[in-house]
Each structure stands twice: as structure tokens, then as C-alpha cells.
Amino acid sequence: MTETPDLEQHPAIAKIRAWRPEAVAGLISFRGDVTVIVYPEHLRPLAEMLAKDPFLAYTYLSDVTAMDRFPIEPRFELNYHLLSLSRRDSLCLRVRLQGENPVMETVIPVWPTANWHEREIFDLFGVRFEGHPDLRRLFLPEDWEGYPLRKDYPVEGPR
Amino acid sequence: MTTIQTATGATNTMVLNMGPQHPSTHGVLRILLELDGETVVKAGVDIGYLHTGIEKTAESLTYSQTITITDRMDYLAPLSNNLAYCLSVEKLLDLQVPKRAQYIRVLLTELTRIGSHLVWLGTHAIDLGAMSVFLYCFREREELLKLFEMVSGQRMMTSYFRIGGLALEPPTGWLDRVRNILQSFPSRIDEYEDLLTKNRIWLARTQGVGILTADDAIALGVSGPSLRGSGVDYDVRKYFPYSSYDEFDFTVQVRTEGDCYARYLCRIGEMRESLKIVRQAMEKIPAEGPIKADAPGIVPPQREKMKTEMEALIYHFKIFTEGFAPPPGEVYQRIESPRGELACFIASDGSQRPYRMKMRTPSFVNLQALQKMVEGRLIADVIASIGTLDIVLGEIDR
Numbered sequence: 001m002t003e004t005p006d007l008e009q010h011p012a013i014a015k016i017r018a019w020r021p022e023a024v025a026g027l028i029s030f031r032g033d034v035t036v037i038v039y040p041e042h043l044r045p046l047a048e049m050l051a052k053d054p055f056l057a058y059t060y061l062s063d064v065t066a067m068d069r070f071p072i073e074p075r076f077e078l079n080y081h082l083l084s085l086s087r088r089d090s091l092c093l094r095v096r097l098q099g100e101n102p103v104m105e106t107v108i109p110v111w112p113t114a115n116w117h118e119r120e121i122f123d124l125f126g127v128r129f130e131g132h133p134d135l136r137r138l139f140l141p142e143d144w145e146g147y148p149l150r151k152d153y154p155v156e157g158p159r
Numbered sequence: 160m161t162t163i164q165t166a167t168g169a170t171n172t173m174v175l176n177m178g179p180q181h182p183s184t185h186g187v188l189r190i191l192l193e194l195d196g197e198t199v200v201k202a203g204v205d206i207g208y209l210h211t212g213i214e215k216t217a218e219s220l221t222y223s224q225t226i227t228i229t230d231r232m233d234y235l236a237p238l239s240n241n242l243a244y245c246l247s248v249e250k251l252l253d254l255q256v257p258k259r260a261q262y263i264r265v266l267l268t269e270l271t272r273i274g275s276h277l278v279w280l281g282t283h284a285i286d287l288g289a290m291s292v293f294l295y296c297f298r299e300r301e302e303l304l305k306l307f308e309m310v311s312g313q314r315m316m317t318s319y320f321r322i323g324g325l326a327l328e329p330p331t332g333w334l335d336r337v338r339n340i341l342q343s344f345p346s347r348i349d350e351y352e353d354l355l356t357k358n359r360i361w362l363a364r365t366q367g368v369g370i371l372t373a374d375d376a377i378a379l380g381v382s383g384p385s386l387r388g389s390g391v392d393y394d395v396r397k398y399f400p401y402s403s404y405d406e407f408d409f410t411v412q413v414r415t416e417g418d419c420y421a422r423y424l425c426r427i428g429e430m431r432e433s434l435k436i437v438r439q440a441m442e443k444i445p446a447e448g449p450i451k452a453d454a455p456g457i458v459p460p461q462r463e464k465m466k467t468e469m470e471a472l473i474y475h476f477k478i479f480t481e482g483f484a485p486p487p488g489e490v491y492q493r494i495e496s497p498r499g500e501l502a503c504f505i506a507s508d509g510s511q512r513p514y515r516m517k518m519r520t521p522s523f524v525n526l527q528a529l530q531k532m533v534e535g536r537l538i539a540d541v542i543a544s545i546g547t548l549d550i551v552l553g554e555i556d557r
Contacts, residue, residue: 030488031250060377063519065504081491088398113380116527139207148215
């Protein structure tokens with residue numbers, strides 16, 4: 001649980017900086033987890049670059065997690081937890097989306113496993129994924145109203 | 160609801176609804192199968208029948224209270240869930256757990272792995288027509304559940320791992336019970352293997368069935384024995400050691416065939432490896448020493464201290480009335496559960512309750528591979544493929 005001393009030395013971050021410096025919105029190192037904050041429009045090409053790069057080889061997508069920062073804008077945060085099996089290294093990519101009509105480009109062509117993760121986020125947060133082949137609710141019934149994991153979703157019904 | 164679009168060109172196919180109350184779906188899983196005769200043309204998976212909103216519930220509980228709901232996700236391996244959650248909160252707090260507690264955690268999660276694999280083996284075998292294996296497996300699992308009951312008071316919903324260590328000191332004589340199991344267990348695994356490993360019917364039902372290539376498995380995010388059966392040696396215990404796993408000597412079970420039989424051999428091998436780890440943990444566990452971290456305000460004080468020290472009483476009161484507040488930040492902690500990579504994502508906003516808790520459950524991700532495994536295969540292979548993925552619907556739907 002040591003803090004990474006110099007993030008710029010991280011092989012992935014150095015590569016991202018060289019590849020498209022304007023894509024990076026910020027870097028976080030917390031308890032040994034490295035997070036790169038990326039502007040949403042760059043995420044899909046960046047995902048492709050990280051997965052295809054023969055050295056970095058982030059071929060394994062562990063998880064996509066979403067978070068609602070209501071009432072702060074940009075409200076939604078998506079975290080893509082990547083894994084490089086050849087280098088035994090993990091990296092997190094984060095994008096921030098506005099509350100008004102949150103849309104993100106799908107990463108299914110890069111990591112097919114994203115299919116259900118994105119459906120889950122659509123189901124529970126209402127973030128839409130452009131280019132998703134089958135964007136339907138995953139857990140809740142089709143006629144469910146609202147998105148339960150949003151912070152402004154009422155947790156108590158009328159009494 | 161999931162609907163199937165009839166594949167183009169196929170005119171005489173029929174759609175068969177399997178589940179959610181089908182005994183071989185291991186819970187409430189619904190699969191829509193489009194069949195051409197007995198061949199599966201297309202399979203659609205429908206989940207959500209057990210969705211209880213565990214992640215939303217966690218947002219209104221304190222960090223300590225949340226442990227109890229992690230038990231209910233993967234109900235066949237509650238201690239693994241406890242561990243993933245506790246480790247992530249400890250990571251958030253930057254809390255060091257005493258070695259003694261770490262070794263007991265390793266010992267218990269490895270016993271959990273054996274117990275979970277026993278349920279998998281029993282149900283997988285009964286699905287494919289081998290009734291007696293099920294009875295043997297559940298007989299042995301009972302012994303393990305008794306051990307969990309001895310330490311925690313509960314057979315299944317243990318909540319035994321707490322933030323900073325363990326709930327209680329294990330009772331005296333408990334390690335002797337573990338030792339007995341260690342003695343009898345290797346021959347029990349031999350018994351299962353006698354029944355299945357060279358059984359012609361078992362081979363016919365599992366070899367070459369439900370094939371998953373390494374590339375497909377990685378692309379679909381499959382983890383655990385289901386991934387290692389396809390020739391990828393990814394095991395979180397080796398790749399990202401936690402809870403002192405780097406001090407243990409064990410081999411990761413890998414097979415390259417990628418079929419149900421390969422995954423069967425992987426899991427059988429894992430049970431033997433787990434016994435090895437348990438044996439090493441028994442030697443490592445110091446006879447004396449703390450089982451909880453020394454962190455006032457986070458770890459509840461000892462009962463004895465509360466009778467003599469006012470601070471201890473105050474901390475106790477504060478922990479159980481309002482909880483504690485970790486620093487703001489997000490952590491992601493992986494562990495190797497019996498089913499694969501189990502990860503817990505926690506975001507803290509500096510308050511006493513998790514701002515967001517998300518579990519990356521291996522069954523959820525592994526189940527996505529089912530479609531790939533069954534399409535173009537016979538309907539009987541669907542049963543084998545569900546069994547070999549070793550899914551628990553509680554952690555899929557959460």
C-alpha cells in the first residue's frame with residue numbers, strides 16, 4: 001500500500017501522454033491504484049490502443065463500474081478496470097459524464113466482456129452506450145421506472 | 160424479458176424456455192434456446208430474478224454493517240466475499256492486519272474454496288447423471304460447515320472477517336478439527352476421482368463439450384478455474400498476492416483443452432492445492448497474538464478493556480452507533496474466490512457509509528461465456544456447460 005512516487009514513469013501513462021496528450025484530464029494515485037482520467041471522446045480510441053499495444057497489452061477488462069456524484073456536475077463517473085496479464089499490472093480509466101443525457105461510446109468491439117457491464121450500468125444508472133448491440137435492462141423488468149443506483153432515486157416509498 | 164430473434168434462414172426451429180425454475184440452472188436462471196432438432200442455434204440468457212439491490216442497500220449501512228450483506232451474494236463462499244470487502248475497506252483505511260489474522264483468513268478461505276468446489280462437483284455430477292457423487296460431496300461439506308459454525312456461530316452467513324481482523328478468537332480445539340479434516344480429505348478426493356475421472360460416461364459427457372479457447376475466455380473476461388481450464392494461468396493469489404498469499408507454496412492448476420473435463424480436472428487439482436495451503440497455514444499460525452489490528456475508533460476494543468478504560472467504552476459506543484469515516488477516495492481490491500476474480504470497488508466521500516460499493520462477481524462475468532459454449536452444440540451439453548461454469552445466482556443478480 002505504498003503511493004506510486006512518480007506517475008509519469010508509469011509505462012502506460014507515458015505511452016498515453018505520447019499518444020494523445022490532450023486526452024488526459026488528470027491522474028490519481030491512491031493506495032497503489034493508478035487511475036487515468038480521460039475525456040469521454042478519447043476513451044474508445046484509447047481503449048483500442050491500450051488493448052492492441054504489444055507491450056502494454058491491457059487485453060483483460062475486469063470490470064466497468066459507475067458512480068453518481070449528484071448534485072456535482074459532471075455527475076456520472078465510469079471506471080474501466082483494466083488488466084494486463086502479461087505484465088501483471090492493473091490500470092483504471094475514468095471518464096466523467098454530464099447528468100443531462102449521459103452517453104458513452106461502447107467498448108464491446110475492444111473487450112466483448114463489456115456487454116453485460118454496460119447493460120448493468122444502463123439499467124441501474126441510465127447511462128446509454130452508443131453502438132451497444134443489445135442495450136436493454138439487465139436486472140430490472142422492462143417497464144421499471146427510474147434508475148435505482150442514482151443518488152436522487154427515492155429510497156423510501158410513500159407511507 | 161429476453162426475446163430471441165429467429166436466426167435468418169432457419170425455418171423449422173423452435174424456441175424452448177429453460178428455467179427460471181429448472182433444477183439444472185442452479186438457481187433462478189432463465190435461458191431461451193432456439194433449437195433446430197436437438198441442436199442449439201441460439202441461446203439467450205435472462206437474469207435478474209434474484210436482484211435484491213445489495214449495492215444500493217450498502218449505501219445506507221455503515222462500513223461494518225455492510226459485511227453482513229456481502230455474505231448473501233455468493234452464498235456458497237461467504238468467507239471469500241467477506242474477505243474481498245474487508246480487504247478493500249482496509250485498503251481504503253491503509254490498515255495493516257496482524258499476521259495471525261491473515262493466516263487464519265487464508266486457512267478459512269481455502270476451506271471455503273474446497274467447500275464450494277464440493278457443491279460444484281456434486282451438482283455438476285448429478286446434472287450429468289452421477290447421483291452418488293452428490294451424496295459424498297455433501298457429506299464432506301457438512302464437516303467444513305461445522306468448522307465455520309465453530310468459529311463464527313453460523314454455517315453459511317458467517318460474517319467472521321471484520322474490518323481490521325477477525326470477529327472472535329477461534330475456539331480451543333478448533334485447529335484439531337481442521338487437522339482431522341486434513342488427514343481424511345485426500346483419500347476422499349481420491350474417491351471422487353475413482354467415481355468420475357476415468358468413468359466412460361463422464362468422459363463422454365464432458366470431453367470436448369463446452370469448449371472455450373484462451374482468446375475467447377480473455378475477451379469475455381472469464382476468470383477462475385473456467386479460465387485456467389483454457390490454458391491461461393491467471394490466479395489473483397499469484398498475480399496480485401493479498402493476505403500473505405505470497406508466503407505460501409502452491410501450484411496454479413492449468414489445463415489447455417478448454418472443455419468441461421479440463422475445468423473438472425482444474426477444480427479437483429485446486430482442492431488438493433487448497434489442502435496444501437491449509438496445511439502450511441496451520442504451521443504458520445502463531446499460537447498467540449492479536450487477531451485484530453490496533454486501530455482505535457475502527458476496530459472495536461476488547462470487552463475487558465471496556466470495563467476499565469473510558470476511552471475504550473467511548474470508541475465502542477461510537478463504532479456501533481455512528482461507525483467510522485475513511486478518507487475520501489476510491490479503491491479496487493481483487494481476490495481469488497472459488498469462482499474466479501472477485502473484486503470490490505468502494506468509493507468513499509469521507510462519511511460513515513460507503514458512497515458506492517460495487518462487487519465484480521466472477522459468476523456474472525463467466526456466465527456471459529455460456530452463449531459461446533453452447534451455440535451449435537446439443538441441448539444436453541447446455542446442462543454440462545452451466546454446471547462447469549459453477550455459477551451462483553446470488554452473486555450474479557446481487
